[in-house]
Amino acid sequence: MSLNDITIIITTYKSSKKVKYCLDSIKEKCKVLIVENSNDQNFKEYVEKKYENVECFVSDENLGYGKGNNLALKKVKTRFSLILNPDTVLQEDSLEKFLERVNNNLNFAIIGPQKFQQKNKNNNSLELLKVENLKGFAMFLNMSKFKKIGFFDENFFLYFEEIDLCKRVKSINENIYLDPSIKIFHEEAKSVDPAFSFEVELNRNWHWMWSSFYFHKKYKGFFKSLIIVFPNLFSSIFKMFFYSITFNTKQRKIYYHRFSGLINSILGKNSWHRPTLD
Numbered sequence: 001m002s003l004n005d006i007t008i009i010i011t012t013y014k015s016s017k018k019v020k021y022c023l024d025s026i027k028e029k030c031k032v033l034i035v036e037n038s039n040d041q042n043f044k045e046y047v048e049k050k051y052e053n054v055e056c057f058v059s060d061e062n063l064g065y066g067k068g069n070n071l072a073l074k075k076v077k078t079r080f081s082l083i084l085n086p087d088t089v090l091q092e093d094s095l096e097k098f099l100e101r102v103n104n105n106l107n108f109a110i111i112g113p114q115k116f117q118q119k120n121k122n123n124n125s126l127e128l129l130k131v132e133n134l135k136g137f138a139m140f141l142n143m144s145k146f147k148k149i150g151f152f153d154e155n156f157f158l159y160f161e162e163i164d165l166c167k168r169v170k171s172i173n174e175n176i177y178l179d180p181s182i183k184i185f186h187e188e189a190k191s192v193d194p195a196f197s198f199e200v201e202l203n204r205n206w207h208w209m210w211s212s213f214y215f216h217k218k219y220k221g222f223f224k225s226l227i228i229v230f231p232n233l234f235s236s237i238f239k240m241f242f243y244s245i246t247f248n249t250k251q252r253k254i255y256y257h258r259f260s261g262l263i264n265s266i267l268g269k270n271s272w273h274r275p276t277l278d
Contacts, residue, residue: 007080028051040058073141082140084138094182152165207271216229261273
């Protein structure tokens, strides 16, 4: 096996300032598929011109994380794919270490790396850990396993989609591993240009609450899920009122979006909210 057996997938949205660091860390032997959710044709022209191994698909609408990844995953022709967030950076040997694992005939559906941090950069533990789920910033997929499993649930726009995928993988007794010997840097929640930070914060709060209820309802039913999220519903209403009477407009908007996302999910409406980043 070689690096030609890996296709890297990155779903982006107004991420041009961050994703270049990720792309610079990827070796040219790997095919890279980018799904750009902002209909930015200039971004497509830029990345395809600068990086010969990159193909960029520009969506007519903001598909979200799961649906965007699915679009690219359906185009993968290699044995493996590595899903990356735009604000990740590979270490020099990250890709080779994934291949070292699978060269040993490892039976797996997903392998996740260790999130790189300065304090543990010298931790070269080779112990492979079997886990229930992984963080979605970097997921190495054995593509042959997903013919039966399917990919991400496209009802999720943002959040919980990787937890849901891992849950479905485990439900058919496939293996998920965390490999501490593989390090990938993740800046976390820094994919979008900082100029849009407040609009992104509103969007995150809306979708966190929508996805939370939808995920619980999917596996636990409506009424049990309603009990689980009730403290968040009560907190959102209380804090909306509090920040309204104290004239804290930003905080009021945040808790309104939390309330709105949760109510829309409870009422069975789809995850319709989209950030305005023009």
